[in-house]
Amino acid sequence: MAEKLEQLEQHLEQFIENTRQMGIIVSDFQPQGQPVLNQKIHAMITGMQEIDRCKGQLQDVQVPLEVFEYIDQGRNPQLYTKDCMEKSLAKNEQVKGKIDALKKFRSQLILELDKVFPEEIAKYKAAREMVKEEHS
Amino acid sequence: MAGDERWNYGNMDMYLPQNPPSSGAISQNYTQQTESLPHRTDGEPPVTQNGQTTHEDSAFYLLKDLPGIPRPGGPHHVSPGAQGPVDITGSVNLIQHHGLEHSFHKFCGKKVKEPLSNFLPNLPGFIDTPGLQDGSSLRSLIEKPPIVGKELYLLSGPQLQGFRLHPGPIPEQYRLLHQQPPAKKKHKNKKHKREHNGGASSATSGEKEKKTKKQKKHEDSEKKEKKKKKDKKKKKTGST
Numbered sequence: 088m089a090e091k092l093e094q095l096e097q098h099l100e101q102f103i104e105n106t107r108q109m110g111i112i113v114s115d116f117q118p119q120g121q122p123v124l125n126q127k128i129h130a131m132i133t134g135m136q137e138i139d140r141c142k143g144q145l146q147d148v149q150v151p152l153e154v155f156e157y158i159d160q161g162r163n164p165q166l167y168t169k170d171c172m173e174k175s176l177a178k179n180e181q182v183k184g185k186i187d188a189l190k191k192f193r194s195q196l197i198l199e200l201d202k203v204f205p206e207e208i209a210k211y212k213a214a215r216e217m218v219k220e221e222h223s
Numbered sequence: 224m225a226g227d228e229r230w231n232y233g234n235m236d237m238y239l240p241q242n243p244p245s246s247g248a249i250s251q252n253y254t255q256q257t258e259s260l261p262h263r264t265d266g267e268p269p270v271t272q273n274g275q276t277t278h279e280d281s282a283f284y285l286l287k288d289l290p291g292i293p294r295p296g297g298p299h300h301v302s303p304g305a306q307g308p309v310d311i312t313g314s315v316n317l318i319q320h321h322g323l324e325h326s327f328h329k330f331c332g333k334k335v336k337e338p339l340s341n342f343l344p345n346l347p348g349f350i351d352t353p354g355l356q357d358g359s360s361l362r363s364l365i366e367k368p369p370i371v372g373k374e375l376y377l378l379s380g381p382q383l384q385g386f387r388l389h390p391g392p393i394p395e396q397y398r399l400l401h402q403q404p405p406a407k408k409k410h411k412n413k414k415h416k417r418e419h420n421g422g423a424s425s426a427t428s429g430e431k432e433k434k435t436k437k438q439k440k441h442e443d444s445e446k447k448e449k450k451k452k453k454d455k456k457k458k459k460t461g462s463t
Contacts, residue, residue, distance in 0.1 A: 100345060103347065107348075113388065114392065114393050114398060115392045115393070116388045116389070116390050117390055121387060121388070125383050125386065128383065128386060129377060129378070132375055132377050132378065136375045139375060152365075155360075155365070158339060158361055159353060159360040159362055160354075161338065161339045161351040161352055161353050161354075162339060163335055163336060163337060163339055163341055164339075164342060165330060166335055166337070169330040169335050172318070172323075172326070172327050172330055173331060175317065175318070176327075179313055179316065181313075182312075182313025182314075183313050183314045186312060186313055
């Protein structure tokens with residue numbers, strides 16, 4: 088996959104460079120530059136053909152749409168990756184906090200219920216042990 | 224006990240007959256009442272004929288997956304929350320779990336530069352400007368996709384005749400497209416310059432320090448000589 092992406096990247100860079108050179112030729116055109124321009128036009132078409140061939144190998148590559156917003160704003164797309172990582176870490180910490188709080192609540196609740204309903208809690212604990220054995 | 228207050232002992236009155244008979248008759252009536260309760264299979268608490276719940280079988284009516292309690296959809300039905308313990312939860316460091324520590328340190332540990340040109344340094348032209356300004360945004364490409372699927376053929380000789388251009392420069396409004404952003408000076412040169420300047424300044428400062436030290440020494444020696452002369456004069460005047 089990385090090789091295919093590198094190949095596509097090379098084709099694109101060559102295409103862009105070719106286009107840039109065409110722009111320089113055209114910006115101050117001289118008659119002796121016509122054959123060179125024709126050659127550049129040919130190179131542009133072959134470049135487009137090569138890029139078109141690459142698309143078949145990259146059908147399964149998925150790109151999140153949010154990255155396009157970063158690029159359209161002229162921002163580094165790696166910032167999107169960084170933002171995703173930071174958000175997932177923050178969410179992970181948030182959920183861990185909730186799980187820890189609920190675990191503490193559960194243990195406290197069973198403790199207090201055991202004082203009030205000892206028989207029922209004993210039955211409940213026995214039933215939970217049976218369920219655990221079944222699932223394991 | 225505190226829990227006794229939760230139970231509504233007023234409901235127990237329905238098991239008591241209006242004319243108090245012997246104790247045996249009371250227990251028989253109680254058992255008859257419980258046996259006539261309809262056995263519910265939908266997980267809801269068992270309800271008496273009067274529509275009030277009992278606590279005899281309702282202790283675990285919320286726990287549908289426990290043995291001895293019929294499941295609402297049948298014996299093979301698995302309720303959504305009864306799939307057993309889940310190994311991966313939010314209590315685990317998911318970044319570590321998925322092996323993304325290296326990526327995390329790469330993107331979040333170091334400072335990622337803001338402009339797009341830092342990600343694509345080899346691209347010519349101004350790429351840090353927003354795409355909406357010149358109509359080159361990727362969003363517009365998604366909203367209005369170009370015509371695709373046609374074959375690309377090389378141009379023939381007569382077709383290339385259409386690209387014959389007139390000599391001369393292009394109008395000024397189109398010249399800006401080929402302007403390049405100012406080349407970023409390498410920091411190494413600046414560093415070298417700074418080091419060189421710093422070295423030179425340090426050398427001059429060292430020289431200055433040497434000079435000041437020399438001057439001080441010279442001044443000190445002069446002062447000493449002056450003192451000696453004064454002392455000699457005093458002695459001469461004192462002797463005479």
